[in-house]
Amino acid sequence: MATPPAIIWKDAVERLLRYRELIPRLEVALGKFSRRDSAELIQPVRTTVPLQKYNGFLGLMPAYMENDGVLSTKFVCFYKREDGSTLPATQATVVLLDPEYGNVKAVMDGEVITDMRTAAVSAISAKLLMRPGAEVLAILGTGRQALSHYNVFTEMFSFKEVRVWSRTKEKAERFRDSVSGPVTACVSVEEAVRGADAIVTVTRCTEPVLFGQWVKAGAHVAAVGACRPNWRELDDVLMKEAVVYADSREGAMAESGDIVLSGAEVFAELGDVINGTKPAHREKTTVFKSLGMGVQDAVSAKLVFDQWKAGHSQL
Ligand SMILES: NC(=O)c1ccc[n+]([C@@H]2O[C@H](COP(=O)([O-])OP(=O)(O)OC[C@H]3O[C@@H](n4cnc5c(N)ncnc54)[C@H](O)[C@@H]3O)[C@@H](O)[C@H]2O)c1
Numbered sequence: 001m002a003t004p005p006a007i008i009w010k011d012a013v014e015r016l017l018r019y020r021e022l023i024p025r026l027e028v029a030l031g032k033f034s035r036r037d038s039a040e041l042i043q044p045v046r047t048t049v050p051l052q053k054y055n056g057f058l059g060l061m062p063a064y065m066e067n068d069g070v071l072s073t074k075f076v077c078f079y080k081r082e083d084g085s086t087l088p089a090t091q092a093t094v095v096l097l098d099p100e101y102g103n104v105k106a107v108m109d110g111e112v113i114t115d116m117r118t119a120a121v122s123a124i125s126a127k128l129l130m131r132p133g134a135e136v137l138a139i140l141g142t143g144r145q146a147l148s149h150y151n152v153f154t155e156m157f158s159f160k161e162v163r164v165w166s167r168t169k170e171k172a173e174r175f176r177d178s179v180s181g182p183v184t185a186c187v188s189v190e191e192a193v194r195g196a197d198a199i200v201t202v203t204r205c206t207e208p209v210l211f212g213q214w215v216k217a218g219a220h221v222a223a224v225g226a227c228r229p230n231w232r233e234l235d236d237v238l239m240k241e242a243v244v245y246a247d248s249r250e251g252a253m254a255e256s257g258d259i260v261l262s263g264a265e266v267f268a269e270l271g272d273v274i275n276g277t278k279p280a281h282r283e284k285t286t287v288f289k290s291l292g293m294g295v296q297d298a299v300s301a302k303l304v305f306d307q308w309k310a311g312h313s314q315l
């Protein structure tokens with residue numbers, strides 16, 4: 001008989017998940033995904049159920065990695081919150097199953113996984129697409145994703161300056177004061193992004209906030225918010241000028257307002273660049289449109305579970 005599932009709370013996930021172990025596993029998974037070999041990996045575009053009354057969606061994100069023996073699904077609720085709302089933008093749980101028996105092996109907090117794997121994939125996009133010698137990083141938004149992106153970008157790269165923007169100066173200053181390294185709190189998006197080599201957009205906005213006219217030629221943009229086909233973070237000018245990469249082409253075509261409404265073409269997936277089947281246009285302005293994929297959660301959940309098991313077998 002199957003043993004009862006492990007319940008792994010947020011503080012344990014926080015303790016067990018490390019970027020240095022997560023990033024190489026995500027790179028392998030992105031490459032596998034882009035090979036579209038269903039004997040290796042199956043990950044449909046997520047199913048979304050509207051929660052009309054609450055202006056939100058439930059996303060169901062299954063993934064199966066046959067050779068790795070990993071079967072999982074994430075349940076994530078995400079919302080278009082009103083300005084000033086203190087309710088969370090996303091809440092998530094990851095369920096890990098045994099692919100042979102079908103029983104649940106673990107139920108774990110998905111918020112830390114969502115924060116970290118999203119930031120890690122953006123960092124992979126910067127590793128592949130950002131110009132060498134990048135000096136200035138700008139982060140638009142000061143919420144959970146802003147913090148995880150700040151953490152991994154400053155861990156992986158040596159920026160001389162980090163700027164953040166939020167809709168109020170107080171929020172930008174609060175973010176600046178909450179992190180250990182030097183950060184400039186900006187009062188306008190333009191001030192934050194002018195001359196920046198890397199720009200991370202992690203807002204809950206549904207209209208463009210980043211305009212191409214302010215973006216330095218050759219900059220790399222990791223666009224993480226705006227995950228519905230009628231939501232935007234970037235304007236048409238930027239979308240049309242940039243070489244656009246995505247995590248999943250199908251996901252981007254189904255869910256990204258920045259792509260669907262601008263008519264921009266997805267040039268490649270990150271996995272194509274990792275596999276060497278599409279070039280990394282570092283010399284050009286690049287946009288990585290992140291929507292998030294179930295396989296990123298699967299890889300993260302396996303890592304958490306393996307470490308959790310190793311810790312418990314020593315008790
Ligand atoms: N691509 C992915 O894989 C992925 C994963 C998780 C979250 N997300 C998306 O990333 C975004 C940020 O998520 P989070 O967890 O950091 O949320 P959060 O609520 O913690 O932070 C959101 C930030 O956006 C700001 N904001 C809210 N409304 C805004 C508006 N109209 N204009 C400008 N700024 C606004 C808030 O002040 C805050 O700084 C959300 O859109 C979320 O859906 C994407």
Ligand SMILES: O=C(O)[C@@H]1CCCCN1
Pocket residue numbers: 059076077078090114227291292293
């Ligand atoms: O992949 C994810 O986990 C997120 C959840 C929120 C909406 C965008 N995608």
